[in-house]
Amino acid sequence: MGKNFCHYNINNICRNLGEDKSLALPLFHAYTGCDTTSCFLAKGKKSAWRVWKSYPEVTQAFLHFVDHPFRAVDVSCEHFRHLERFTVLLYDITSNLLSVNEARRELFCKKKRSLENIPPTQDALLQHIKRVLYQGGIWTTCRQAQPSVPPPEGWGWTMEDNHWAPVWMTIPEAAKVCKELIKCGCKSESGCVSRCRCTKAGLPCTELCSCNCQK
Template structure:
């Protein structure tokens, strides 16, 4: 869609309308409206179906957000959950947006991943880790997501599903987000793109298919036997392990 929209702009059209039901397209349209503002007057989306159909003026959204936040938007959207990157259970994009506004320093990290990144610098990972810490606990003063996991689990009795990911899992999550937002969406208006292997960006091969590489840590059942309990009423023979 963005390739066709970009081509329309090259042909001199200044008003464009796209029909979609995909939130990802909204994000890309806002980015395109921001980047091509000099040759674009209006970029409208017809979003949804039937009675839920509405019109979205992405050029107005881009103007309201400003050039920096509009450019960083795809990375924010990917990290907080999209079609190819998992969401943070129990935490909404609305809450993530509030965290972004409260921690504007993360914008620089988003921008570093917005266009075909070659690597994930330690400084970027550290800033994004702090962003996730605040996402889960806005009053936290720590910068280590593993420390926060321990604190929330022991002090606030959170379920495992609602704990933040480990740092090892978060790094793979950020890689998948960078691949989607930087390499794929970063070339959304280009007809023929060059992509690196997804296996270098948080994915792994399983036969002929790709699966997320969730973490580089070993399974807890194999590394922490002391945390495993069973329902044996008599002496356990060890088979439960």
Template structure:
């Protein structure tokens, strides 16, 4: 991957993500710090964003840990920036509307953000708008791997609008570096670069879980066949349910190979589980998931890659995650792990029981 610093101006966007990504991260955040409209001082001399009331938070980390505080802060910043920086093009969301310090391009005009759930996808939408406005070089500043993957996967589409180079200023502090997303996309080719969206979601992204004991390097090494690339490519675009059996089968074969099963006659996770557990004596944590669990995981990955990110470049509304391996519980989206019956509820007779604690549940 190319990591050089181009002599170019930066275009950045910041927005608070919602929906599935928020639901999977909110549990890690703390309580709310008392809200206030705070004065913000820009680095440029003579430029001051302020409000008539409020004080700076004593602890910014704690203040920004809560979504309500960030919502209020992000509602304040774009309004002030848009009014003060008339000589620089700034595009941001104010509520559910896209606002600009200059006239909006046709791509963003009349678009509502109510159906655009993630800030990651909005970055691609703004990049498409910039490319349609004759820009030849774009820099996205982000420390999120999801954004880097989206930049690579959408480059060829942006290239058709005239874009020549797409850079990502990745990392923080001394670890920041410029990554040439256009070089990576050109090396992979258009189809595989686009298919990278589903691959990334399948092997872990912010809203989607991962396979135990299998990282992305192992998974990428197992990505070998055109059949898999074709399936990943299709699932990186909006799809209808139910997903075709041939796509499920292609992903299943990939998972079997990702877990190191080299026997070409074993193409299902059922066969792989039996072979690895009974023949190779692997632990339960080191074998593939059940077929029911895998199908739900594929649905969640396909929803994120196709229904959410696949619509990012045109700004169309995202469909509900309800039939895609999620269900709504207490106003939060929770994964449906499997529709299979719980084994200890169906099979209470054991040939061997080695519990040392006499817990009585028989779940071990």
């Protein structure tokens, strides 16, 4: 068996975790990234585990979907809101925000985070959660003799060229449709002038700008 063989007592591990957390583990694993679900960039299992410890309320959301496999979800669902809050904390453990869209704005505009280091949009998060629930449903029904597994369509997957591909989002990418991402760095004490990028685009200056205009 090799010199690095280790024996772990699964019963002791479950006892230390407690029943609820033990039952919720499959959904936690799928949510934070497994073979069929994407992970959050640079957010590993240890980081997610620390957030879980600081926000135990998300356990009830995991357990709900364990008890109700393949249950549909939308952004107004209470359990979606718990998962959304968990995601916000994954990117900023000190945040008091509930919405990933609001957290994106704050981290990008005020804390100058790069786009790679802010949460996904609410639309993209919903598609991720659908894939998580699909995989979680397969795991939680695997002991049934004849589990009723729906087709992947509608669960964050779509058929492309005879194979299943993830649906990353259902709204256009912001960078392609939002001129509001334009920002300026004008240095004039009196405010922006005709050479300002925002002025040329016919847009007011925003919190993204480093100019002296009133925002």
